Amino acid sequence: MSTPARDRGDLVAARQAHAVNARVHAGTLTEATAPVYEGLVTRGIAFAIDSAVINLVALVVSVSVGLALSVLDPSANAETLALAVGAFAYAVWSVGYFVVFWSTTGQTPGDRLLQIRVCRASDGNVLRPRKSLLRFGAMMLCALPLFAGFLPILVDNRRRGPHDRLAGSVVVSAPVEPRPGRA
Amino acid sequence: MEMKSPLGGLVAVATLPATLARGGARVTRRAVGDLAEASVNAMLESPRTEQIVDTVLASPLMERTLSRALEGQLVEALSRDVVRYAVLERVAEAILEGDALEAVLDRAGAADVPRRVTERMLADGVVERTVTRVLEGPELERALTAALESPGMERLVIRVMESRLLDEAVERLLDSEELWLLVREIAYSPEVTDALSHQGVGFADQVAGSVRARSRRADAWLERVARRALRRKPAGELPPGPPVGPA
Numbered sequence: 001m002s003t004p005a006r007d008r009g010d011l012v013a014a015r016q017a018h019a020v021n022a023r024v025h026a027g028t029l030t031e032a033t034a035p036v037y038e039g040l041v042t043r044g045i046a047f048a049i050d051s052a053v054i055n056l057v058a059l060v061v062s063v064s065v066g067l068a069l070s071v072l073d074p075s076a077n078a079e080t081l082a083l084a085v086g087a088f089a090y091a092v093w094s095v096g097y098f099v100v101f102w103s104t105t106g107q108t109p110g111d112r113l114l115q116i117r118v119c120r121a122s123d124g125n126v127l128r129p130r131k132s133l134l135r136f137g138a139m140m141l142c143a144l145p146l147f148a149g150f151l152p153i154l155v156d157n158r159r160r161g162p163h164d165r166l167a168g169s170v171v172v173s174a175p176v177e178p179r180p181g182r183a
Numbered sequence: 184m185e186m187k188s189p190l191g192g193l194v195a196v197a198t199l200p201a202t203l204a205r206g207g208a209r210v211t212r213r214a215v216g217d218l219a220e221a222s223v224n225a226m227l228e229s230p231r232t233e234q235i236v237d238t239v240l241a242s243p244l245m246e247r248t249l250s251r252a253l254e255g256q257l258v259e260a261l262s263r264d265v266v267r268y269a270v271l272e273r274v275a276e277a278i279l280e281g282d283a284l285e286a287v288l289d290r291a292g293a294a295d296v297p298r299r300v301t302e303r304m305l306a307d308g309v310v311e312r313t314v315t316r317v318l319e320g321p322e323l324e325r326a327l328t329a330a331l332e333s334p335g336m337e338r339l340v341i342r343v344m345e346s347r348l349l350d351e352a353v354e355r356l357l358d359s360e361e362l363w364l365l366v367r368e369i370a371y372s373p374e375v376t377d378a379l380s381h382q383g384v385g386f387a388d389q390v391a392g393s394v395r396a397r398s399r400r401a402d403a404w405l406e407r408v409a410r411r412a413l414r415r416k417p418a419g420e421l422p423p424g425p426p427v428g429p430a
Contacts, residue, residue: 042395042398043404045394154405155406
């Protein structure tokens with residue numbers, strides 16, 4: 001659990017990192033704006049969209065594999081093995097989906113639609129893969145007691161849940177700049 | 184045997200001068216009429232008359248006269264009266280209902296009138312001058328405005344719209360291959376497909392924006408309720424966070 005002192009330390013580090021960034025990439029970075037932390041409902045909708053994407057892809061793949069296996073008529077042992085492989089692949093796919101998106105762009109497709117972004121609380125950069133994996137595991141644990149683990153988001157000043165504190169992340173608003181019109 | 188009375192003879196003798204005078208006047212009028220007709224015929228057949236007409240048509244006087252007539256109130260007055268008394272409709276109906284139009288056209292065609300008139304007007308430059316003057320002047324616009332705003336034009340348009348001719352024209356147009364080829368070309372043109380895709384993206388953005396706005400309102404409401412339930416202070420100014428640019 002973080003303390004107020006740790007929060008202040010995060011703030012100082014964030015300002016220093018931002019100042020260094022501004023000096024190094026002067027003229028290339030978009031002008032920084034005050035962040036807006038996103039709440040439970042917005043993040044829940046984004047997560048629901050991601051879950052729908054994950055399950056839709058998994059459904060299409062499993063139906064395709066099931067149809068192929070029905071033609072081959074495998075034995076009972078082979079079916080059990082296929083189920084185990086399928087379950088493992090589903091777990092890898094789910095974990096990989098979040099970890100890869102959080103570690104590369106900071107946005108899953110659901111986050112992109114809701115215009116929110118997961119980033120490090122210290123400097124605003126994307127999470128490292130290890131932190132992303134940690135965040136995902138903590139998120140699963142928060143979901144176990146009927147999602148009660150996410151309730152601290154409602155009362156935290158930066159709208160952070162336990163998984164955010166553990167991974168040192170925040171979820172902020174990331175509005176998309178309007179595209180320039182065609183000439 | 185009939186007996187002539189002496190009184191009748193006296194009356195005949197008394198009216199004889201008057202009878203002679205009437206006969207003389209009739210002969211004189213006929214002679215004057217014949218003379219006038221012969222004079223007019225001679226004048227019309229004379230090449231001098233043709234020269235005079237050509238000179239008048241080619242002279243600046245003709246142009247000035249035309250300009251004066253068009254610049255004055257004549258055009259407006261004529262347009263108003265033509266519209267008010269439905270002159271065009273009446274004339275058109277009378278011409279179309281009778282055989283006069285065909286007879287006139289036949290005779291004019293037989294006498295090669297159209298070609299001669301056209302050649303003369305083209306050679307003299309009358310057409311160019313008239314067209315230029317009419318197109319450059321405001322009279323045409325005023326006349327067109329008056330005609331378009333008239334009830335007669337409205338009735339005419341309604342009759343055209345209700346006529347079978349328009350229905351047949353539309354049916355033929357819809358049956359033509361060229362029309363659908365044109366429609367296909369337009370529908371698959373890059374401009375139209377770009378516009379449609381932008382429209383689709385715009386709609387999706389609109390839906391997503393609405394969801395975002397509602398979810399953020401729900402966040403704020405839920406947090407107020409949670410803080411009140413836990414007897415915490417309402418969320419004030421949030422602490423500054425990491426620099427965040429657009430997605």
